[in-house]
Amino acid sequence: MNVHRALAVAGLATAFSLAGCRASPTPEEPNRLAVSYAEAAKWNHEAFASSLCPYPKKTGFISGYECSDLTRERARCLAFILDRERASLVDQPDGKEWRDLDGFYEDWLRARCGVDESLLWVDLDTREWSDGTAQYLREDRCVQRMLEERLYFHASRVGRTDGFWRLVEARQAAGARVRAKLEQARAATEKPAVVNTDPIGSVRSESWRELVYRLDVALARPAILAQQHCRELHREGDCEAKLTLYFHSIGEDADGLDVCKF
Secondary structure, three states: OOHHHHHHHHHHHHHHHHOOOOOOOOOHHHHHHHHHHHHHHHHHHHHHHHHHOOOOOOOOOOOHHHHHHHHHHHHHHHHHHHHHHHHHHHHOOOHHHHHHHHHHHHHHHHHHHHHHHHHHHEEOOOOEEOOOOOOOHHHHHHHHHHHHHHHHHHHHHOOOOOOHHHHHHHOHHHHHHHHHHHHHHHHHHOOOOOOOOOOOOEEOHHHHHHHHHHHHHHHHHHHHHHHHHHHHHOOOOOHHHHHHHHHHHOOOOHHHOOOOOO
16 A cells, blocks of 8 residues: 555544544444343333233232232233233134144243242252242242243234344343253253252152153253244244244243342
């Protein structure tokens, strides 16, 4: 490059800089963009879910049992709306396929939320189970989140909201974390139980077998759900990979629901 051309390029670079324009973004900008992108998607999702079934009002101290009642009440509200959504599928050309997928999704969510609950109360090393006043609260919160996500998906599918695929993008890292956590738990179930000379819980063989089964379902179903959804939505490319992680991510932040936080 000769001197005159170098000076011209330098002058253009200075002009763009003074005008607030750059030929390429700084390394920090994509990160800021990703954060704002994720926050916008989350806000859209939360606002949508809250508009369907408002979160219960809390006044004063609420026990774990009372909180479970409030949580289940909201879950019943969400389930009612989802049932109404499914009923409307009857008149749609691909309605049967989506109804079948909803049933498959619901079978999976019951297993997935059951795993979340069980992992709070079982020691994977000794296979001992404990109990507490907050029992089933985590599962109830998870079910709520699962129902919210399904309603949000259907709203996006028929054009009532446009934030679903932004949410999918924002959830990729969370999905990878959840999958790794479930894989770790499943691997732990293959190890011989450690004998505890001073047990603090009880060994429940039937509950243990159910946990292992639910872990298998929780790990296997997201990929199948993703494949079937991408087929029905006529999406190719990385659709299956991204939806797989999205499905894994659902429920991870269920403790963040604005319901009876302790």
